[in-house]
Amino acid sequence: MGSLDHVDLELLNALADDHRATVVALSERLGLSRNTVQARMAKLDRSGVFLSFERAMAPAELGFPIEAMLSVTVHQAHLPRITTELALIPEVLQAHGLSGQVDLLVRVAARDTQHLFDVDARILAIEGVERTETSLVMGEVIGYRVRPLLEEARRER
Template sequence: MGSLDRVDLDLLKALADDHRATVVALADRLGLSRNTVQARMARLERSGVFQSFERAMSPAALGLPIEAMVSVIVRQADIPRITAEIAEIPEVIQAHGLSGQIDLMVRVAARDTQHLFDVDARILSIEGVERTETSLVMGEVIGYRIRPILESVRREQ
């Protein structure tokens, strides 16, 4: 997508403030017509601005109170296959490809330490995975957020 204009940024900020806001509520808040907001939302969605409409849920509420970050080092040529195999492990919540010494950072959830050990063993058993290092998540200190970026971009315009 090209650059976002002030109306786009105001719309995104309103959504960051209230992610459950209806089109009518957004239109009222921004002083725009419902059709304008719907058209803008559709264009933003088509252009890939919105990453996911999946509702975030607590793994702990689902009986998986332990979260860990698993650093994975792999044979470079096998990354696409290894990533596909890691995606088949249900306890994997998220994974990122990285530059540097670590190839993949995999976020996992587990019932207890034995379950975490088993999940790590499943990752390590994938052909082409050379090494893993697991760190327990002690707590989230900064959750996912986009509002500060929106405010910064808005100020620059």
């Protein structure tokens, strides 16, 4: 386990309850000074605990109601350049490097099925991409969450 102590875990738990909580609200909830909470938040930020401060947005509300996961197989030697080129495609929401037969799992958003076909074609056109396999996202059954991990970490303390 990392260098998180009881106070860090309580702070993270409070943020999991209300990710928009202000430093003042967190200090009141936890019974800590505002300066302590700010210092802890800065330490957690520097250590890489927080992945992003970007607000998650619904692609469908932006006019992109179709989401798909593309399993992408590539020539390994080209992987760094391929990921750089994938990042230039606006419809690519996320990409993960994988072990096994598939090299990348790429989450994309599209306006309609023709747009999805076009996005897939743009990915296939990247030099070094061997093949893609597309799976439509039918719905999110478990959203991104850390609460169970926080509870497990708290039990271990």
